[in-house]
Amino acid sequence: GAGVSQSPSNKVTEKGKDVELRCDPISGHTALYWYRQSLGQGLEFLIYFQGNSAPDKSGLPSDRFSAERTGGSVSTLTIQRTQQEDSAVYLCASSLGRVGYNSPLHFGNGTRLTVT
Amino acid sequence: AQKVTQAQTEISVVEKEDVTLDCVYETRDTTYYLFWYKQPPSGELVFLIRRNSFDEQNEISGRYSWNFQKSTSSFNFTITASQVVDSAVYFCALAPPLIGGSQGNLIFGKGTKLSVKP
Numbered sequence: 001g002a003g004v005s006q007s008p009s010n011k012v013t014e015k016g017k018d019v020e021l022r023c024d025p026i027s028g029h030t031a032l033y034w035y036r037q038s039l040g041q042g043l044e045f046l047i048y049f050q051g052n053s054a055p056d057k058s059g060l061p062s063d064r065f066s067a068e069r070t071g072g073s074v075s076t077l078t079i080q081r082t083q084q085e086d087s088a089v090y091l092c093a094s095s096l097g098r099v100g101y102n103s104p105l106h107f108g109n110g111t112r113l114t115v116t
Numbered sequence: 117a118q119k120v121t122q123a124q125t126e127i128s129v130v131e132k133e134d135v136t137l138d139c140v141y142e143t144r145d146t147t148y149y150l151f152w153y154k155q156p157p158s159g160e161l162v163f164l165i166r167r168n169s170f171d172e173q174n175e176i177s178g179r180y181s182w183n184f185q186k187s188t189s190s191f192n193f194t195i196t197a198s199q200v201v202d203s204a205v206y207f208c209a210l211a212p213p214l215i216g217g218s219q220g221n222l223i224f225g226k227g228t229k230l231s232v233k234p
Contacts, residue, residue: 033221033222035224041226042120042122042207042224042225042226042227043207043209043222043224045221045222045223048221056221059221089159091161093161104151104163104166105151105153105161105163105222106163107153107160107161107162108160109158109159109160110159110160
């Protein structure tokens with residue numbers, strides 16, 4: 001597609017429920033990232049996928065968070081047993097190659113998650 | 117440890133004023149990349165510029181200019197003759213090297229919210 005697409009744009013869920021957030025990267029981009037942006041905070045790295053390599057999960061805040069990327073394209077971020085502190089905007093980004101290799105990130109509009 | 121500091125949380129200027137957004141970074145790597153992103157009220161982050169650590173030449177793009185100084189670990193962003201449409205949150209970010217560091221995630225500062233009033 002023309003840009004990174006995320007769905008849903010907004011999600012309200014009750015504490016303790018599981019949620020799935022979807023990201024459709026730009027076609028041909030091999031790298032995909034999930035970031036979290038809390039109110040008044042910067043962007044917090046969560047997880048990174050690069051091609052067929054094992055993902056870099058070093059930013060996931062707890063084992064309630066997981067992500068997968070099927071077929072090297074669409075990615076799903078899953079949060080189990082949601083807590084109120086999980087409320088944030090979850091941003092997905094993709095890049096042509098590894099970001100350190102001079103490839104900028106292209107971000108989606110994000111999913112605003114509210115846990116009540 | 118790698119870190120990006122944007123000390124200015126919020127800046128408010130009047131249209132046509134010049135404004136500089138500060139960015140200071142910390143890294144032990146000799147090769148790295150620096151970025152600026154803009155997040156307008158619509159929410160989508162927009163890439164503005166990237167700079168690699170070997171290129172200290174300042175860059176100008178229209179009303180935007182960037183001053184990279186390795187000696188002070190700073191990568192400041194200046195908007196000349198600001199306009200209302202420049203109102204946004206601006207993020208500075210650091211990327212570790214491709215080889216030897218982490219797999220390439222960006223480390224962001226907390227952002228500077230710029231408000232340009234007419």
